[in-house]
Amino acid sequence: MPNVLILGGSGYLGLALGKSLLRAGTYTVWGTARTPEKAKNILSNEIFPIEEDITDPTKLAAIIIENSINIVVDASAAYEKAGSILAGVIQAATEREETLKKDNIVGPKLGFVYTSGAWNHGSQKTRINDLLPPASAYSQDKPATASSWRPAHEQAILAARDKLDVAILRPHTIYGRGSWVFGTWWGALAEAAKAKSGTSSPISIPGDGKAVPGLVHVDDVAAGFHAAIDRIDGRLGSWPIFDLVTETVSLVEILEAAKVVLGIEPEVPLEYTGTQGNVFLEALGLVSKADSSRARTVLGWSPKRTEFLLNLPVYVKAWQASQ
Numbered sequence: 066m067p068n069v070l071i072l073g074g075s076g077y078l079g080l081a082l083g084k085s086l087l088r089a090g091t092y093t094v095w096g097t098a099r100t101p102e103k104a105k106n107i108l109s110n111e112i113f114p115i116e117e118d119i120t121d122p123t124k125l126a127a128i129i130i131e132n133s134i135n136i137v138v139d140a141s142a143a144y145e146k147a148g149s150i151l152a153g154v155i156q157a158a159t160e161r162e163e164t165l166k167k168d169n170i171v172g173p174k175l176g177f178v179y180t181s182g183a184w185n186h187g188s189q190k191t192r193i194n195d196l197l198p199p200a201s202a203y204s205q206d207k208p209a210t211a212s213s214w215r216p217a218h219e220q221a222i223l224a225a226r227d228k229l230d231v232a233i234l235r236p237h238t239i240y241g242r243g244s245w246v247f248g249t250w251w252g253a254l255a256e257a258a259k260a261k262s263g264t265s266s267p268i269s270i271p272g273d274g275k276a277v278p279g280l281v282h283v284d285d286v287a288a289g290f291h292a293a294i295d296r297i298d299g300r301l302g303s304w305p306i307f308d309l310v311t312e313t314v315s316l317v318e319i320l321e322a323a324k325v326v327l328g329i330e331p332e333v334p335l336e337y338t339g340t341q342g343n344v345f346l347e348a349l350g351l352v353s354k355a356d357s358s359r360a361r362t363v364l365g366w367s368p369k370r371t372e373f374l375l376n377l378p379v380y381v382k383a384w385q386a387s388q
């Protein structure tokens with residue numbers, strides 16, 4: 066049974082992935098947690114907690130070796146430390162390779178799965194696919210400012226393929242349960258619903274009303290990662306990078322539907338206040354025209370949650386309940 070270490074194991078995506086791997090009965094899972102409460106929570110989910118600083122490359126390498134980890138998943142939000150994390154993973158792979166070499170033994174490569182994101186693509190006018198490297202001469206747009214460092218990090222991971230078996234997955238906007246991204250918009254609506262019940266004055270929404278986010282449910286993202294982990298030992302082909310998205314829906318449609326769920330009268334107008342120099346809101350304002358054909362063919366990914374607008378009431382209510 067391969068051993069998987071999830072960096073960011075206590076997070077929104079990391080915990081969903083850990084549970085998915087355990088449900089299959091084919092992996093043992095370790096996960097990082099930065100507080101005793103979060104460590105207890107992941108342990109209660111049958112994931113061995115690691116409470117050390119995984120952004121220190123030497124510590125991370127030691128954790129990987131000591132726990133006989135076969136596959137590391139970076140699902141953390143330690144963005145400024147992404148390079149240090151990759152360095153720690155490469156250090157562990159090199160150490161293991163050199164130790165085995167002393168006895169003339171060749172072992173399997175350490176697997177490394179990185180969580181990138183759709184913001185790398187910027188906005189699109191026409192359909193794109195994940196065979197086109199972002200931030201290149203062939204890209205339709207530059208990456209969102211918040212993600213400007215990430216395409217170079219993807220390239221650094223690809224450059225480490227002599228030491229690691231790698232996969233890079235780019236989830237689009239993740240929804241379901243306590244989605245913090247959707248909290249930006251639904252939070253504004255929920256506050257307004259509480260404060261302005263019965264009035265018809267406009268509700269201010271942070272961000273760009275022209276946004277068309279690519280959407281994917283958290284459980285489908287976990288299934289995509291799970292499929293990549295299953296195939297990490299050389300079965301991902303020469304371009305192990307996959308966008309994960311199930312549909313694209315305009316923000317206006319999403320929020321008009323959410324308004325109804327939250328009991329706001331349909332005639333109450335929404336006023337989009339723009340991105341106002343906020344890099345997070347800028348990224349949420351992108352227009353996505355991407356799909357996941359390659360994830361379906363190469364990973365066998367078959368997302369189960371589609372029809373986002375049809376099922377919106379349960380997602381809004383679940384988000385509210387999680388707050």
Ligand SMILES: NC(=O)c1ccc[n+]([C@@H]2O[C@H](COP(=O)([O-])OP(=O)(O)OC[C@H]3O[C@@H](n4cnc5c(N)ncnc54)[C@H](OP(=O)(O)O)[C@@H]3O)[C@@H](O)[C@H]2O)c1
Pocket residue numbers: 072073074075076077078079097098099100103119120140141142143144146180181182183235236237238239240245246
């Ligand atoms: N959510 C989305 O819609 C979405 C879409 C595309 C890509 N992504 C990417 O998916 C990854 C995970 O996102 P998420 O939505 O699961 O976020 P999240 O719920 O905030 O989880 C992030 C995880 O990273 C950990 N972490 C943050 N900073 C760290 C540090 N300096 N050292 C160690 N651990 C650290 C957090 O620990 P604590 O719990 O202790 O803070 C948490 O476990 C991120 O790279 C994000 O960019 C997310």
